[in-house]
Every structure is written in structure tokens, then in C-alpha cells.
Amino acid sequence: MTERTLVQAVNRGLFEAMQADPDVILLGEDIGVNGGVFRATEGLAQQFGEDRVLDTPLSETGIVGTAIGMALYGLKPVAEIQFLDFIYPAFDQIVSELAKFRYRSGGQYPCHVVIRTPYGGGIKGGLYHSQSSEAYFAHTPGLKVVVPSTPADAKGLLLSAIHDEDPVIFLEPKRIYRSVTGEVPDGDHRVPFGAARVVREGTDVSLFAYGAMVPPTTEAAEALAGDGISAEVLDLRTLVPLDEDAIVASVEKTGRAVVVHEAPRTCGFGAEVAALLAERAFYSLKAPIARVTGFDTPFPYALENVYLPDAPRIAHAARSTVRSG
Amino acid sequence: MSTAATPPKVPTGSSGDQFPTDRLAAAYRTMLVARATDERCLSLQRQGRIGFYVPLSGQEAAQVGSAVALESADWVFPAYRELAVALVRGVPLGAILDQLFANGRDRTKGRQMPNHFGFRDQNFVVASSPIGTQITQAVGAAMAARRRRDPIATIAYFGDGATSSNDFHAGLNFAGVYRTPTIFFCQNNGWAISLPRERQTRSPTLAEKAASYGFPGVVVDGNDLEAVYAAVRDARARAVAGEGPTLIEAQVYRFGAHSTSDDPRRYRSDAQVEAARKRDPVHLLKDRLVAAGLLDDARDAQWWEEARAEVARAVESAEGAPPVDPMSFLDDVFAEPTPRLRAERSALEGLVRDGLLKP
Ligand SMILES: Cc1ncc(C[n+]2csc(CCOP(=O)(O)OP(=O)(O)O)c2C)c(N)n1
Numbered sequence: 001m002t003e004r005t006l007v008q009a010v011n012r013g014l015f016e017a018m019q020a021d022p023d024v025i026l027l028g029e030d031i032g033v034n035g036g037v038f039r040a041t042e043g044l045a046q047q048f049g050e051d052r053v054l055d056t057p058l059s060e061t062g063i064v065g066t067a068i069g070m071a072l073y074g075l076k077p078v079a080e081i082q083f084l085d086f087i088y089p090a091f092d093q094i095v096s097e098l099a100k101f102r103y104r105s106g107g108q109y110p111c112h113v114v115i116r117t118p119y120g121g122g123i124k125g126g127l128y129h130s131q132s133s134e135a136y137f138a139h140t141p142g143l144k145v146v147v148p149s150t151p152a153d154a155k156g157l158l159l160s161a162i163h164d165e166d167p168v169i170f171l172e173p174k175r176i177y178r179s180v181t182g183e184v185p186d187g188d189h190r191v192p193f194g195a196a197r198v199v200r201e202g203t204d205v206s207l208f209a210y211g212a213m214v215p216p217t218t219e220a221a222e223a224l225a226g227d228g229i230s231a232e233v234l235d236l237r238t239l240v241p242l243d244e245d246a247i248v249a250s251v252e253k254t255g256r257a258v259v260v261h262e263a264p265r266t267c268g269f270g271a272e273v274a275a276l277l278a279e280r281a282f283y284s285l286k287a288p289i290a291r292v293t294g295f296d297t298p299f300p301y302a303l304e305n306v307y308l309p310d311a312p313r314i315a316h317a318a319r320s321t322v323r324s325g
Numbered sequence: 326m327s328t329a330a331t332p333p334k335v336p337t338g339s340s341g342d343q344f345p346t347d348r349l350a351a352a353y354r355t356m357l358v359a360r361a362t363d364e365r366c367l368s369l370q371r372q373g374r375i376g377f378y379v380p381l382s383g384q385e386a387a388q389v390g391s392a393v394a395l396e397s398a399d400w401v402f403p404a405y406r407e408l409a410v411a412l413v414r415g416v417p418l419g420a421i422l423d424q425l426f427a428n429g430r431d432r433t434k435g436r437q438m439p440n441h442f443g444f445r446d447q448n449f450v451v452a453s454s455p456i457g458t459q460i461t462q463a464v465g466a467a468m469a470a471r472r473r474r475d476p477i478a479t480i481a482y483f484g485d486g487a488t489s490s491n492d493f494h495a496g497l498n499f500a501g502v503y504r505t506p507t508i509f510f511c512q513n514n515g516w517a518i519s520l521p522r523e524r525q526t527r528s529p530t531l532a533e534k535a536a537s538y539g540f541p542g543v544v545v546d547g548n549d550l551e552a553v554y555a556a557v558r559d560a561r562a563r564a565v566a567g568e569g570p571t572l573i574e575a576q577v578y579r580f581g582a583h584s585t586s587d588d589p590r591r592y593r594s595d596a597q598v599e600a601a602r603k604r605d606p607v608h609l610l611k612d613r614l615v616a617a618g619l620l621d622d623a624r625d626a627q628w629w630e631e632a633r634a635e636v637a638r639a640v641e642s643a644e645g646a647p648p649v650d651p652m653s654f655l656d657d658v659f660a661e662p663t664p665r666l667r668a669e670r671s672a673l674e675g676l677v678r679d680g681l682l683k684p
Pocket residue numbers: 406454455456483484485486487488514516517518579583
């Protein structure tokens with residue numbers, strides 16, 4: 001175990017994966033000499049050479065398109081998109097190509113690319129350095145969507161992503177890159193996909209969150225405990241595959257559900273969780289499901305604290321569900 | 326895989342490779358099979374026996390000439406019109422017809438529209454519909470081959486329309502920066518559906534775009550099998566020698582419709598097509614073979630008959646093959662199905678069991 005920040009855990013995961021397997025190769029903008037704008041790849045070019053940590057031209061479709069070609073050929077490329085907000089030039093390669101290679105070839109051409117990218121608000125990034133557009137990718141068959149919230153998970157899920165056989169969109173909560181530290185297991189310690197993490201057990205209400213929303217959701221649960229409300233917090237960890245059984249089991253126990261994400265509400269991932277509960281846990285529900293989300297606006301610069309869900313808002317939504325039934 | 330610190334070298338010149346005379350007849354016969362497949366499939370589509378078809382008539386010499394110039398370890402990244410390339414790679418005609426009929430033997434399991442072929446055994450990467458996307462992928466595979474020290478080239482096939490796509494720019498740009506062993510093979514057939522070549526770019530040729538990416542571009546008469554072959558051999562020699570990519574513009578003409586969904590009379594005159602047909606690549610190669618004493622009219626008629634018979638056999642076999650398994654569309658989304666996909670499969674099986682769905 002070593003104490004690391006979340007971004008250091010990402011760096012460590014990349015380091016260990018590259019050390020273990022010469023086929024692991026990184027590509028992206030400013031990731032070499034500069035170590036990435038968030039320093040996630042710090043030291044890796046120096047350690048493994050510029051042939052394995054490729055500083056690419058400024059073209060996201062070029063990064064993902066060439067990563068696909070590398071993966072088809074048998075390498076294990078890990079591409080970095082500098083901000084999730086800039087992934088859209090590569091959207092065609094991701095949605096039309098990466099996600100569909102295995103399928104459209106009848107299984108002949110698996111295409112295992114990991115795309116790492118910092119996402120989310122709270123760093124004064126305005127419209128174009130704050131987005132949380134995980135739902136686009138979760139909506140695309142063929143992509144796995146992973147969102148760690150702790151340093152240990154950042155490394156463990158990243159190692160699982162690199163050892164997976166399918167394309168993975170790996171969303172790194174940049175707001176807590178450095179604000180969260182924790183013990184990270186050394187060595188090849190992988191966290192499996194599709195297994196939610198119980199952050200805190202509770203009996204009155206279930207709070208579902210992922211990524212950067214896990215800390216404020218946990219804080220909300222602590223505040224609720226002060227009011228005598230026992231809140232359970234589940235960190236979903238992977239949106240695809242989703243640990244549906246854990247979500248349903250939690251609500252069967254508590255009877256109440258609050259889903260938290262910073263993405264806009266309409267068609268956000270919370271809608272999927274709410275629909276799942278309506279389908280599979282309807283008779284356990286004692287109160288309407290609540291969603292605490294970003295707004296259906298672009299992400300505002302000056303008012304990001306107004307936009308982003310926080311602990312008081314999450315606690316308030318939970319209290320309302322407890323009061324209503 | 327380091328970036329080019331110095332300007333790329335100019336082409337070292339010709340590989341000197343001429344089309345092997347002993348393969349001319351086989352190349353011609355492959356072109357006849359491709360042409361005969363076009364004839365037959367257009368009528369199969371009109372009869373409703375296959376859903377769609379993309380003809381390649383007019384592009385046979387460009388496709389066969391380029392494909393013969395490759396080695397079997399090279400990787401082909403095709404678009405949807407590269408049926409004759411697949412034949413040269415050694416894909417059995419039967420496997421191609423299986424894909425066109427989307428039957429239970431289709432290597433791609435009936436997942437895609439006709440002509441979106443993929444044959445891993447022949448390093449013929451599965452095509453998709455979005456224009457241009459294979460170009461960056463071919464560059465990435467070339468980067469990987471370099472890393473593995475495999476002495477191969479990758480080749481991206483695309484049309485004149487694709488030179489306006491994002492991935493054309495990104496792909497050629499990456500290839501120039503990393504000096505990848507990639508051949509960009511553009512079949513400029515004059516049209517992107519209804520848009521003439523002049524509407525894609527003000528650039529006088531497509532080939533000269535290569536200059537701005539720092540590597541050579543060449544124009545070649547795509548109706549001349551041997552000229553195409555020589556150009557691709559040169560490009561391939563440069564690629565495996567570490568001298569970087571080449572853009573080849575093979576100038577051809579699309580004789581038929583864009584696809585069976587297209588009516589070219591809406592945007593071009595029959596006279597223009599007739600003029601282009603005067604340089605039919607099949608006829609040009611026939612003349613060449615006759616002049617070389619390798620062919621006469623009687624033997625030509627016989628080869629045509631054999632080509633049509635081969636197509637007929639493949640059609641009959643493909644049409645008689647069992648259909649795709651109705652549950653198979655749920656496979657291959659991931660290596661292992663997610664819990665959600667497993668649930669969807671059992672829900673579908675339930676519908677079938679209850680007689681609500683007849684697959
Ligand atoms: C990104 C994208 N836009 C539009 C289309 C529809 N479309 C299919 S083929 C085609 C023209 C392509 O022309 P060209 O690249 O010259 O290839 P050709 O069909 O002539 O072989 C178009 C517009 C598409 N498949 N993909």
C-alpha cells in the first residue's frame with residue numbers, strides 16, 4: 001500500500017501496465033515530455049521512451065483512429081483525450097468504429113482501446129473544460145464506461161481496463177485528481193468491472209453516485225446521520241457494465257433512492273438508474289425516486305457552484321424522500 | 326516511430342517492379358469475375374434476392390493492379406467498393422456472396438449491409454459505411470507494425486469524396502509526422518454519389534495534397550493495370566524501407582450507379598458514361614493480352630463463360646445456405662455479454678417461447 005492522490009494512482013497504473021507489457025503504448029496531446037496537462041503521464045516518456053508515449057498532432061480523430069489501427073494489429077493503446085470536452089472530433093471513430101469493430105466483423109476483429117480522459121466541473125473550466133457527457137458513451141453498445149472515485153479504484157479499474165478485451169472509456173474526475181488521497185495497493189491489483197462499491201451502509205435511503213459526485217454524496221450521508229437518517233451510499237464505479245443487482249438490492253432494503261450526477265438531467269445516467277428501479281424494485285419503493293443533477297444548460301463558468309450538486313442539495317433530496325413516505 | 330526531424334526524403338525512385346507477365350492472365354480473369362459479379366448482383370438486387378449492392382465496374386484494374394502489388398502479410402483497410410481487392414487477396418467468391426446474401430455462413434454474421442466485407446484470414450479489415458474512417462486506422466496499424474518490426478505496409482482504399490473527410494486529413498497528417506509505412510490508395514472515380522470530383526476540392530489533383538503532409542503523391546491511370554501495379558510497388562518499397570507513406574490517385578470512372586439505391590441519370594449524362602467506357606479497363610487489358618499473344622477471342626469467350634459460371638455457382642450456394650441464427654445478433658457486442666445483454670436475450674427468448682415473435 002502506498003498513499004497516493006487520484007492522479008498519482010492513474011500514473012502508477014499506467015507505469016505498472018507499461019512495465020508489465022511492452023504492447024501497452026500511450027498516445028495523446030502533450031503527454032510525453034510535458035507529462036500531460038494534468039501530469040497523469042508524468043515521467044513515463046522518460047522511463048519508457050517517446051516511442052511508447054507518443055506526443056501526437058492535435059487531432060482527436062487522429063488519436064482515436066490510429067489507436068484503433070494499433071489495437072487491431074495487436075497492441076494495447078491507451079489514448080488520452082486532454083479533456084472530455086474535446087472528445088467530439090473523435091466521436092465518429094469512437095461510436096461508429098471502436099464500439100462496433102467486434103460486432104460488425106462477426107467477432108473477427110476485437111478492438112481493445114482504452115480512452116482515458118479527465119471529465120467534470122468544479123475547476124473553473126467553463127463550458128469547454130467541465131463537461132460530464134458519460135451518457136453518450138453509455139448509450140453506445142460496445143463501449144464500457146468506467147468512472148473511478150478513489151485513488152485505489154483509479155489504479156485498480158485502470159488496470160482492469162487495460163487488461164480488458166473491449167473498448168473502455170475511462171473517465172477521470174479531474175476535480176478530485178489531487179484533493180483525494182488514499183492507500184493504493186501496490187502491484188497488479190485489479191478492481192473488477194460491474195461491481196459497485198458500498199461506500200457506507202444504511203437502511204433508510206440509498207444514494208447512488210459515481211466519480212466526482214461520490215465525495216459530496218458521502219458528505220451528505222454523514223449530515224443525514226446527524227438527523228437520524230441512515231443513508232446507504234453506492235459508488236457505481238462502472239456505468240457499463242452496471243451492477244444492477246447491487247442497485248436493486250440496496251433499494252429493496254431501504255425503499256428510497258436518490259441518484260446523483262453532475263451531468264444535465266435530461267437523459268442523464270440517473271434516468272437509467274431510475275428506470276431500472278421502476279422496473280425491478282417498484283414494490284419496494286416507499287417514496288418517489290429523486291435525482292440530484294446538473295442543469296439542462298451548458299456548463300456555466302462563473303456560477304459553477306450553483307450548477308454543481310453539492311452535499312446540502314443531496315441531503316435535502318434524501319430528506320424529502322424520507323419525509324414523503 | 327519518432328517524428329521526422331529532417332524533411333522526408335524524396336522518393337528514391339522506382340522499385341523497378343513490372344507487373345509479372347505470368348500473372349497477367351490471372352489478373353484479367355479476376356477482373357472478369359468481378360465484372361460478372363456486378364452484372365449478376367445488380368439483377369439479383371432488382372429481383373429482391375439481395376438487399377443492396379455496390380458495383381465496381383470501371384475500377385477493376387485499379388483494384389486488381391493495386392492488390393496484386395501487395396504481399397499477403399500487408400493489411401488492407403477497404404471501403405465498401407473493394408470487392409475485386411478481396412478476390413485478389415484470396416477471399417473465395419463464395420464467401421463474398423455469403424456476405425451479400427447475409428446468410429448463416431456470412432463471416433460477419435449478417436450484421437452489415439452488402440459489400441461491407443471483412444476477412445481476417447486475408448488481412449482484409451472489415452469495412453464500415455462512414456466515409457474516410459479507415460484512413461487513420463490504416464496509419465495506426467502501420468505504426469503498430471513498425472513497433473513490432475514487421476516489414477509490412479498497410480493500405481487504405483478510399484474514394485475521391487473521402488479526400489474531404491476529417492480522417493483523410495488526420496490520417497495523412499499522422500502518417501507524415503510518424504513516417505508510417507502506409508499506402509493511401511485513392512480511387513478517383515469522378516463521383517461521390519452525385520457530386521463531381523471538382524466539387525470536393527479546388528486542388529487540381531488529389532495526389533498533390535500529399536505535398537502538404539510532406540510526402541509524395543502520384544497520379545496514375547487507374548485503367549492501366551500495369552501502371553497501377555508499378556505505382557503501388559514503388560509505394561510499398563518506400564514504405565517497408567522506412568521512407569514513409571505515399572498517396573496514389575488512381576484515376577478511373579464509375580461506370581454504374583453509386584449503388585443500387587442511386588439513379589445516376591439525375592446528375593450525369595449517358596454520353597459522359599459512354600465516353601468513359603471507351604477506356605474500359607477490362608477491354609484495355611484484353612487488348613494488351615491479345616497483343617502479347619496470350620489471348621484470342623475464342624479463349625476470351627471461354628473465360629467469360631467460366632467467370633459467369635463461377636458466379637452462378639456461388640450465388641446458388643449462397644442462396645441455399647441456412648439463414649443467420651435469429652439470436653446471433655446479440656453476440657459479439659462485447660467479448661462476454663454484460664448482465665444487461667443477458668437479460669435482453671432471455672427476454673427475447675421468452676417472446677419466442679410465448680409465440681409473440683416468430684424468428
Ligand atoms: C461520413 C459519411 N457521410 C456521408 C455518407 C453517405 N455516402 C456514402 S458513399 C458517399 C460518396 C462517397 O464518395 P467517394 O469517397 O468518392 O467513394 P465512391 O463511392 O465514389 O467509391 C456518400 C456521401 C457516408 N457513408 N459517410
